[in-house]
Amino acid sequence: MKKTLALTAFLLGAALAGPANNSLVVGTSQEPPNIYDPWNTNNLAITSEINGYMGAGLTYQDDDGTTKADIATRVPTLGNGDYKVVKDSKGDVIRNSVTYTIRKDAKWSDGTPIKVADFQFWLKLENDDRVPVPDRDPWDRAKITVNDADTFTITFEPPYLFADQVSPGLAPSHIMSAAWNAFDAKTKNEKDAKVTNEEWKKFISSFTTARNLPKVVAGPFKPTAWRTGNSLTMTRNAAYWNQPKNPENYVQTVTYRFIPNTNTLKVNILSGQLDAVSAVGLTFDQGVDLSRNERNKYKTYFVPGAVWEHIDINARGQRAKDLDLDDPRMRQALLYAIDRDALTKALFQGKQAVSNSWIGPVSKLYKKDVNDYNLNVARARQLFAALGWTPGSDGVLQKAGKKLTLNFSTTAGNSTRERVQQILQAQWKAVGVQVNIQNYPASVIFGPDFLSKGESGKWDMAMYAWSNNPVFEEGNLWKSEGIPTAANGYSGQNNPGWKNTEYDKLYNQAKVEFNQADRIKLFDRMQAIWNTEVPALPLYFRVNVYTKVPGLVNYTFSAITQYPSWNAANIGWASKGAVEEYKQK
């Protein structure tokens, strides 16, 4: 009898989570390299998502892009005088500053008050050459001035456009200072950067890994167990100040399950093992498939995102000149020749909207009334003809003995992109453009010798995606100084090599335009120019797919917040008394 019971026990599908014990089990396809590293030396999406549960900032943005106070007592604005812009005699902004007052009840999870020193400690390390932060923008020009025990001012000189919308990091100086001082003493005169890096890893890994979980956190949840390759559990931090009313009604434990195979992740959803899926998890196809099998057990969401799929047109080098790829008319013709509406309907059920700009509709800078380049074969043929391309006996366009044959590359193994390629190849063939598909692994496409070396004619068209927070849009993807060349060490992101004097002028103006309404006007014109010249063929903005079971509230995100963890303190079960504050849009 005992044996039978034991057998049944392990064969029983355990209901592991849900409202019963007021916990939440989230499935994800990635495991973070480390957690709660205040300097984000690993910037994977899953790290950002999980850090959202444990982190807190002076301010934060909600799903609609509204800035709210968290550690700070209020949001700095020009109106309340906490945000200041200083101009010189010519009227140019020379610096700007934001002043914050830390809430009296803001505490680390061990009960130690959060102090200005924690922000100063963070900034010192952020700008230390021995710390391998990916980039220091805008903190390399920031200075902290202490006004009183709880109030400090951050000054940006040169000024930073989004000073009132970013929150500096903070690190528990009372926990980390001693170890940092030891690191500092050990590596001060170290010549070998690799040795310094090993020491840095020793330092940071003693606060951020499965073996050494963060000692204290500032956010609504603190980590309690991390079994690498399996799961990470966090429990509610009672010391967090920004709790909802009756915090016991909200989720008390969050467990992230790492399920690297997305098909296995899907089976976990279907078998009811997960309450929700992370923003980093399912593919679009899996989302569509899951939406057909919901049976009221879970609901599938397709959240408009800020990841922009497009095709760069290589306008650099002799080959591009021979093929007229450096002429806007050729790029317009290529865009008119494809039916992007039909493509998104066929492949994505119309859930991924066609784009006509690199800026997404969720951004305040988005310009609606640009040319939409709907399929117009006649117009495409007209433009090809205007450039001297005429159909040959085999139907392929030719000019001066050369055929209009383009090499089209993307990341091999990405089935969605490969399907898009097939459709576009057929559509271009219909107007006489021969497209050869030449795909490479992502490591080659994004490696040092491919996209950035466009002038050598390694590619004609390359399909990939850019991701940018819509709040911090600067337009810098298309600045001509961002064209990667030998002279600038192949840095910069303007891979098509597009150069437009007026765009550059507007971009430089927008970079220092601190008035939002005026920036919008500048970006209107920048988008109009870009849309006319189409240095890249805009395809669509990707949606993020996730599922959650009914009754789970405030587990939402948008292209601005990006991860459901932005509102971690308020995630809960309606049946346990959690009040719904945000609905998924």
Next chain:
Amino acid sequence: MGTYALRRVIQMIPLLLVISLLIFALTALQPGDPVDQLVFGNSNITPDDIARLKAAYGLDQPWFTRYFFWLKQAITGNFGYSQDFGIPALEFVFQSRLPNTLLLTVPALIISTLIAVPLGIFSAVRQYSPLDYILTFFAFLAVSAPVFWVGALALYFFAIYLPQITGGALSLPPGGLGGDVPPEAGWWAVFADKLKYLLLPLMILMLREIAVTLRFMRANMLETLTQDYVRTARAKGLADRRVLYKHALRNAVTPIVTLLGLSIPGLFGGAVITETVFSWPGMGKAILDALVSKDFNVVMVCLMMLAILTVVFQLLTDLAYAVIDPRIRYS
């Protein structure tokens, strides 16, 4: 034999050095590095940032300089940190991944050998009997069916279909490692929880192992049964059972030592597809992930460990032959 073994061990040193050089070169010469991956996710990164990061990670040095730095450190037992997990690469492999792989593959090898060897003998002795046909058919099916497909079917059946038809009373978890039961619940509860998660991947892995060993054992046994000494033993009037188990079996089993000897390093390398399908965090998956994310130190630890195991187990297999087969001597 002692001198022979010592000579072989000494020969391993230059061999392993060459292997380490090849692995390092092949890994380092792949296109892209961890910094390139950072660059493409970040439009704010500047040329100075890139240079600073490459210097910090030592990626600004030629690959052979980096190899000698690695070798110098490795000789002292320092295999560097995992770029992805921020812990020493050796610790990551030996504490986080290797135990999971052994938990899956060692029982799979032992149980499948214990099942397959008798079945192979039975199949050979009863050649062309209905059961031989059934076993042969099963073996072909198990060898031919792709693991990812059989795994997906098993997942669907045990994790979705079975709970549906039993109203949720019976099911197996759809992948993962378990660990839902806290240690306070007692060893049996912890063991049962682990077993629940282990069962599906173990079954799938065993299916193929059984099929391969069964086919191998059947073929060996059939060949042995046609040998002169077996015919002679039978002609002498020895009982069938004695001929079979005393004379034929010992010789037929000898090549299994080779099969097992070569399987053991593979065990440590893990069962990549099975681990991937069932999200089992083992060595195979670790090697794959480390190669994709250019986590060089983890790649080196994993592949060097496999190289060492392969040469060591080859030596042990050779020595085992001498013990099993009196005709083989290494003096």
